[in-house]
Amino acid sequence: MNYPNRIGNWWLGDKLGSGFSGSIFRASNVHTDQIVAVKIQYANHECPTNRYERGFYPSLQGGEGMPTLWASGIEGIWDFLVIDLLGPSLDNLFRKSGKDCMDLRSVCSIAMQVISRLEFMHGRGILHRDIQLGNCVVGLGPKEKTIYMIDFGFSKRYIDPYTRRHIPDSKAKRDFIGNYWFTSVGVHCKGKVPSRRDDLEAAALMFIHLLTPGGLSWTRNGIPKNNAQHDRIIREKRNSKPEDLCKGLPPQFEEFLRYCRRLKFAECPDYARWKEEFSELAKEEGFPGAEEFIWPPPPISHPKPHSTHNAALRRTPAPQGAENIEQILNDLANLKLDDRPVLGDRKNIINAVQQAKTDGKKPATEVSMISDETDDIPSPVVARIPKAAQLNKLTAAVYAAGDNNTLSQVVLDFVVCLQSNRSRTLTKEGFAFLDALYKQLGDPSTFAVPLRTSRTRSGDKEQQQVPLPEPKHVKLEVLAALRRTVGTASRNKALAKMVADFGAVTNKSSGRTVTKDGFAFLEGLAARLKTIR
Numbered sequence: 099m100n101y102p103n104r105i106g107n108w109w110l111g112d113k114l115g116s117g118f119s120g121s122i123f124r125a126s127n128v129h130t131d132q133i134v135a136v137k138i139q140y141a142n143h144e145c146p147t148n149r150y151e152r153g154f155y156p157s158l159q160g161g162e163g164m165p166t167l168w169a170s171g172i173e174g175i176w177d178f179l180v181i182d183l184l185g186p187s188l189d190n191l192f193r194k195s196g197k198d199c200m201d202l203r204s205v206c207s208i209a210m211q212v213i214s215r216l217e218f219m220h221g222r223g224i225l226h227r228d229i230q231l232g233n234c235v236v237g238l239g240p241k242e243k244t245i246y247m248i249d250f251g252f253s254k255r256y257i258d259p260y261t262r263r264h265i266p267d268s269k270a271k272r273d274f275i276g277n278y279w280f281t282s283v284g285v286h287c288k289g290k291v292p293s294r295r296d297d298l299e300a301a302a303l304m305f306i307h308l309l310t311p312g313g314l315s316w317t318r319n320g321i322p323k324n325n326a327q328h329d330r331i332i333r334e335k336r337n338s339k340p341e342d343l344c345k346g347l348p349p350q351f352e353e354f355l356r357y358c359r360r361l362k363f364a365e366c367p368d369y370a371r372w373k374e375e376f377s378e379l380a381k382e383e384g385f386p387g388a389e390e391f392i393w394p395p396p397p398i399s400h401p402k403p404h405s406t407h408n409a410a411l412r413r414t415p416a417p418q419g420a421e422n423i424e425q426i427l428n429d430l431a432n433l434k435l436d437d438r439p440v441l442g443d444r445k446n447i448i449n450a451v452q453q454a455k456t457d458g459k460k461p462a463t464e465v466s467m468i469s470d471e472t473d474d475i476p477s478p479v480v481a482r483i484p485k486a487a488q489l490n491k492l493t494a495a496v497y498a499a500g501d502n503n504t505l506s507q508v509v510l511d512f513v514v515c516l517q518s519n520r521s522r523t524l525t526k527e528g529f530a531f532l533d534a535l536y537k538q539l540g541d542p543s544t545f546a547v548p549l550r551t552s553r554t555r556s557g558d559k560e561q562q563q564v565p566l567p568e569p570k571h572v573k574l575e576v577l578a579a580l581r582r583t584v585g586t587a588s589r590n591k592a593l594a595k596m597v598a599d600f601g602a603v604t605n606k607s608s609g610r611t612v613t614k615d616g617f618a619f620l621e622g623l624a625a626r627l628k629t630i631r
């Protein structure tokens with residue numbers, strides 16, 4: 099294509115990239131020398147994406163990670179947009195790295211920032227509809243840690259500007275708009291009308307792709323060249339279960355994908371919750387400040403000794419449980435408990451660690467373009483000590499508790515801790531707390547077998563023994579029963595059994611979230627402890 103040397107007030111320089119319908123050039127202002135990027139295409143192109151983009155840019159101005167539109171227009175046969183000059187796309191960065199998957203810190207940064215961008219766009223009534231690595235680019239100069247969203251050629255308003263109402267759903271199958279790799283199953287495979295949930299699901303698939311060595315399985319054969327190949331991609335995408343896609347990844351990714359798929363057509367996603375989840379995950383894994391995208395990723399100053407989530411370990415995840423328990427128990431051993439009465443017998447600790455380690459030694463497992471139950475418990479603002487650290491302290495406090503009164507207070511603190519974090523997901527630290535509580539209540543002289551049997555981090559052998567998630571109603575029924583009966587327990591042992599049931603049913607649920615009934619049970623448990631001697 100013979101592009102002009104100048105368009106409007108802009109000299110065109112090097113070509114930065116090109117897509118289906120046009121090309122992007124570095125350019126400078128003929129009067130001011132301002133450096134920008136110019137996106138140019140034939141005005142009569144069959145897919146006039148510049149014309150569409152021009153309609154969305156004004157609504158997106160001023161948002162973090164949204165390029166500024168400096169000028170736009172039609173000159174002769176050319177339709178052009180003048181926008182901020184930005185840096186390389188995530189696709190470029192990732193390919194150049196030569197790695198087969200991205201590090202967890204970078205993916206957590208990308209997750210937090212992309213979710214924020216979508217929150218902003220959706221807040222302005224606009225869906226992106228083409229979330230992919232090539233459409234996420236880093237800024238230049240002082241903005242190199244910011245991820246920008248580009249390419250609004252497929253965007254769409256989901257809020258009618260006149261009626262201010264959400265666009266209607268429709269049962270009629272639609273042509274697919276988006277990209278082969280990340281467009282949601284609903285839109286790509288089932289022809290559903292896209293809404294906010296689909297942008298988020300595409301983002302979830304992109305995060306999982308980055309963490310998966312070799313990428314998502316359906317991306318590995320390249321762009322489909324015919325309908326048969328496209329159908330194969332659709333089949334593979336539709337049939338992939340979240341637990342298979344996310345095997346060996348931190349559970350947040352599986353939970354996020356499930357969450358996106360559970361959202362109703364017009365439901366507003368809880369963006370804040372998921373930004374918080376990925377921020378917490380980054381902190382737990384030893385990456386504070388991961389809100390900033392730093393590339394190449396900075397060296398880990400204090401590597402987490404026993405991380406089971408490192409993407410590079412996906413094929414051979416470390417045995418679960420032993421390290422966490424050892425860490426908690428080591429912390430406990432450092433507590434000065436000698437002259438204080440404890441319910442638990444510390445002489446079993448070493449045996450327990452050995453046992454857990456033996457148990458842990460089980461075998462390890464392991465765009466393209468194409469046309470066309472949450473609870474509403476308020477979150478009090480608290481000082482931001484990471485959730486994991488708060489829970490570890492509470493677990494230590496369970497072991498240190500000398501009587502039921504103290505234990506009761508610790509259980510209440512546990513409730514406050516969970517409620518003050520936006521995420522009510524029971525993490526491994528939450529399960530460790532329940533383990534400790536179970537032990538103290540059940541039999542202080544024996545060590546509790548961990549209640550949690552992770553589906554995403556366990557080995558193949560364990561995998562087969564772990565029951566599939568129970569239907570939601572089962573969890574709700576069990577929790578409602580626990581809540582009802584906790585006040586009738588007459589002994590600590592009965593309470594221990596209830597704690598075990600609570601842990602088991604939460605573990606088996608798909609999101610591992612603590613529900614209102616779950617909190618009511620824990621509060622009932624704390625109240626009951628005060629009355630049992």
Ligand SMILES: Nc1ncnc2c1ncn2[C@@H]1O[C@H](COP(=O)(O)OP(=O)(O)OP(=O)(O)O)[C@@H](O)[C@H]1O
Pocket residue numbers: 114115116117118119120121122135137147165181182183184185186187232233235248249251467
């Ligand atoms: N403002 C910018 N600054 C620097 N590079 C950019 C800019 N905009 C786009 N690019 C580069 O050009 C590539 C294509 O851009 P964009 O996706 O906007 O074009 P497109 O024609 O809509 O592409 P596609 O058809 O692939 O969706 C991007 O992946 C990026 O590498």
